[in-house]
Amino acid sequence: xxxxxxxxxxxxxxxxxxxxxxxxxxxxxxxxxxxxxxxxxxxxxxxxxxxxxxxxxxxxxxxxxxxxxxxxxxxxxxxxxxxxxxxxxxxxxxxxxxxxxxxxxxxxxxxxxxxxxxxxxxxxxxxxxxxxxxxxxxxxxxxxxxxxxxxxxxxxxxxxxxxxxxxxxxxxxxxxxxxxxxxxxxxxxxxxxxxxxxxxxxxxxxxxxxxxxxxxxxxxxxxxxxxxxxxxxxxxxxxxxxxxxxxxxxxxxxxxxxxxxxxxxxxxxxxxxxxxxxxxxxxxxxxxxxxxxxxxxxxxxxxxxxxxxxxxxxxxxxxxxxxxxxxxxxxxxxxxxxxxxxxxxxxxxxxxxxxxxxxxxxxxxxxxxxxxxxxxxxxxxxxxxxxxxxxxxxxxxxxxxxxxxxxxxxxxxxxxxxxxxxxxxxxxxxxxxxxxxxxxxxxxxxxxxxxxxxxxxxxxxxxxxxxxxxxxxxxxxxxxxxxxxxxxxxxxxxxxxxxxxxxxxxxxxxxxxxxxxxxxxxxxxxxxxxxxxxxxxxxxxxxxxxxxxxxxxxxxxxxxxx
Numbered sequence: 001x002x003x004x005x006x007x008x009x010x011x012x013x014x015x016x017x018x019x020x021x022x023x024x025x026x027x028x029x030x031x032x033x034x035x036x037x038x039x040x041x042x043x044x045x046x047x048x049x050x051x052x053x054x055x056x057x058x059x060x061x062x063x064x065x066x067x068x069x070x071x072x073x074x075x076x077x078x079x080x081x082x083x084x085x086x087x088x089x090x091x092x093x094x095x096x097x098x099x100x101x102x103x104x105x106x107x108x109x110x111x112x113x114x115x116x117x118x119x120x121x122x123x124x125x126x127x128x129x130x131x132x133x134x135x136x137x138x139x140x141x142x143x144x145x146x147x148x149x150x151x152x153x154x155x156x157x158x159x160x161x162x163x164x165x166x167x168x169x170x171x172x173x174x175x176x177x178x179x180x181x182x183x184x185x186x187x188x189x190x191x192x193x194x195x196x197x198x199x200x201x202x203x204x205x206x207x208x209x210x211x212x213x214x215x216x217x218x219x220x221x222x223x224x225x226x227x228x229x230x231x232x233x234x235x236x237x238x239x240x241x242x243x244x245x246x247x248x249x250x251x252x253x254x255x256x257x258x259x260x261x262x263x264x265x266x267x268x269x270x271x272x273x274x275x276x277x278x279x280x281x282x283x284x285x286x287x288x289x290x291x292x293x294x295x296x297x298x299x300x301x302x303x304x305x306x307x308x309x310x311x312x313x314x315x316x317x318x319x320x321x322x323x324x325x326x327x328x329x330x331x332x333x334x335x336x337x338x339x340x341x342x343x344x345x346x347x348x349x350x351x352x353x354x355x356x357x358x359x360x361x362x363x364x365x366x367x368x369x370x371x372x373x374x375x376x377x378x379x380x381x382x383x384x385x386x387x388x389x390x391x392x393x394x395x396x397x398x399x400x401x402x403x404x405x406x407x408x409x410x411x412x413x414x415x416x417x418x419x420x421x422x423x424x425x426x427x428x429x430x431x432x433x434x435x436x437x438x439x440x441x442x443x444x445x446x447x448x449x450x451x452x453x454x455x456x457x458x459x460x461x462x463x464x465x466x467x468x469x470x471x472x473x474x475x476x477x478x479x480x481x482x483x484x485x486x487x488x489x490x491x492x493x494x495x496x497x498x499x500x501x502x503x504x505x506x507x508x509x510x511x512x513x514x515x516x517x518x519x520x521x522x523x524x525x526x527x528x529x530x531x532x533x534x535x536x537x538x539x540x541x542x543x544x545x546x547x548x549x550x551x552x553x554x555x556x557x558x559x560x561x562x
Contacts, residue, residue, distance in 0.1 A: 018043050018134055019061055023079070024068040024095065025050040029118065033066065039123035043130060052079050056086065063134045064091040067112075069103065076103075077110050084111050091137035093129055113137055165226065165536035166500040166552030167196035173272070174204065177368040177394045178499070179376060181332075191222035191261070192330045192391040197233050202270030205233050208328040208393055209263040209282070209305075217255050224253045225261060225305075230537070239267040243278055243313045247305045260304040264328055268320070272397050275326075276315040280304050283334060283346055287318070288325035291357035291364065295346050325365070325396040327353075332390030336383035344383045352378050368394055369498075434461070436494040442483045442507075450479040450492055454503075458555075461496055467555040470534045471501055474551050477527040478505040481513060481549070488546070500536075501555045508546035 020043060022030055030048045037043045047062070049055050052074040055065065071079055083089055094107040094115040104115030113133035116126065167176040176196055191211025198204045207229050211218045228249040232242045243265060250261055262282035268275045277284070277296050281304030284296040302313040329349075336344045344352075353375055357364050364371045372394060380386075436457040440446035454475045458468040475492060482490035486509035493504040513528060531538050531551055538551040 017045075018063045018130060019045045019047070020064050020066060020130060021047045021049065021055060021058055021062045021090075022066040023049055023052060023055045023071065024066070025072055026068070029068070029095070033126065036121070036123040036126045040127040042127050052082060055083070059086065059090060062090045064093060064113075064130045064137075065089075066093050066095055066130075068095050069107070070097070077107060080107055080110055080112055088141075091130075091133040093133050165195055165230075166502070166554065168537050168539060168552070169196060169198045169204065170541065171198060171202070171204070173398050174198075175368065175396045175398075177372055177396070179372050179390075179392045181376065181390050191218035192332065192389045193222040193226040194328065194391055194393045195226050195230055196393065196395065197230060199233065199236070203239075204268040204395070205239065205265070206268075206326070206328060206393065206395060207263060207265045208285075208330060208391060209261055210330040210332075210391075211261045212259050213256075214389075218259070221250070221253055221255070221259070221261075225250055239265070239276060239278070240312075240315055243280055243305070244311070247280075247309065247311060250305045251309055254306060260306040262304045262331070266326060266328070267315075268326075268395075268397075273320050273322075275318045275320055277318055278302075278313045278315055280313055281307075283329070283331055285329070286327040286350065286353070287320070288327065288353075288357065289321045290323070290362065291354075291360070293327070293350050293353045293357065295350065320397075322399045323365075323397065325368075325394060328393045328395070330389065330391045332386060332388035333379070333392060335386070335388060336379055337385040338383050339385065341385075342383075344379060348383075349379075352382070365396055365398065368396055434496045437491065439489060439491040440479070441489055442487050444483060447476055447479045447483060451476050454492070454494055457494060458496075458501075463496070463501070464556045467501070467553060471503065471553050471555070474531050474534050474553065475503050475505070477531050478503065478549050478551065481505075481527055482507040485509065485511065485513075486546070496555070499554065499556070501553045503551045503553070504548050506546060506548040510542045510547050512547075513540055513549055 020037075022033055024030055030046075034046050037046060047058060049058055051072050055067075059065070065083060067079055067083065069076060069079065074082060080092060080094060083092055091113045092111070094104060094112045095118055096103050096107070096115060097118045098104070101115075101117065104117065107115050113136045114129050116129055121129075167178075169176065178194065180192065191213065192209070193211075194206070194208040196204065196206045207226075209222065209225060211222045211225070225246060229242065229246055232245055237245065243263065246263070260281070263278075263280040264282040264285055265278040265280075266275050266285060267278075277300075279298055279301045281302065284298045284301075286293045287296050296318055297316055300314045300316045303311055334343070334345050334349050356374055356378065357371070360371070372392060376392075436453065438450075438453050440449060451472050455468065455472055458471060463471070471494075475494070479490065479492065482488070482505055486507035488508035490505055490507040493502075493506070495502045495504075528538075535551040535553050538549065540547055540549045
């Protein structure tokens, strides 16, 4: 039957407003409960239905259900279980006529907030039981929402790590500084991504992209595109063929046919004096010559990925000065607006960056973190309205470094006398101790020392626990490979930045590390599989004294961020 109302006469007090639905086919019990509520006067709205089927349709706005355990269409714990299956069900207090409290305790164990024995309850006890049940249910909802928020945050962190990797560069003349900032909708992860890779021939490839829309689906597509791009570059696909292949990947991976992705890709030649620029609907990067920024030419601007399958994107060759910097960015940077609605756009970005660099002089290259933070702070002050995420990658080339040669060429960067086992290597001093360097003998026990040394180093710099655990596992696997396969003394170098950790293990063997196909039945051979899965990327290079295996991991450290 439809819900009927039995409203008490007392006026509600501070806790008035709780709405109770009594599910009981005994009219006498309903009248008794109504009078008990009226005696106290704190709960004044009581609805009543006589069976579970009607209860399911009468829960709108109900805070608590008083549920009899013997109904025409449900008996025992069946009614409780059916009510709890309803989405966002209210608090449930079970009423039982049994003097034995066993059934009541069983109901609480099955999910009821409380139980009451008919005939042993008065007005204050009934009112207090309902109020406490409502509060417990409210706390349960909050705990559930908090748990879901934590899971969502963890998923966002995993996707974020995939979108924002550590660059794979060997050339000491090159430095990369990156920034990412969420837009106004900070709970929604965007699809901005970037990556930089130096291939064996010395060419440096950089990409930055922006998947339209926000949310985990768009972020997942961005991760797929970045990984696909890295795979194509490492596989040696010519730069001019990469975007068409990436376009096909995007079309197959997107969940919505209306999605598109803008991309800017730059391939800098081994001589560092020229670059090829590819634009797929994306604003052009800025070339900084000394302290003068200017946008690269956009006359070959093509359509975004996903607009027309089969599109090709021609390259524009750009001459580079002896010392230069390239700033790649997503449109969240240049679409910032002031309160009047005026958009910054590319000209505004140049107008802000130019005077800033001129004021700092050539020395701005010595601290690119300050340069980027100053730029973003100035933009936020002048154009505070920003609804989209922004990503920035600043690639700086100096003329003083010696570019690393192709794979297999001698590498003299590690040429220094070997220290005593376990002692810091010469030249290990870094600004504020951000680098750990240790040397070990090829014994099984040395792997334990590697784990302890690295853990102590990461703990000192307050690296978050998840990232530290992954780093220790990766270092252990690289050290184990050196012990098992190279069987020579080896060294560990850990270099920490605010957002990444680079692990380098150097031994005296030039044998190439072998990434084997995954075999769950194999007892060995899984080490590099683990390194590959836990890191944003790994590589190796040979030098005159042996080889160095490098793995990069994303980290968060409070000390370096301060």
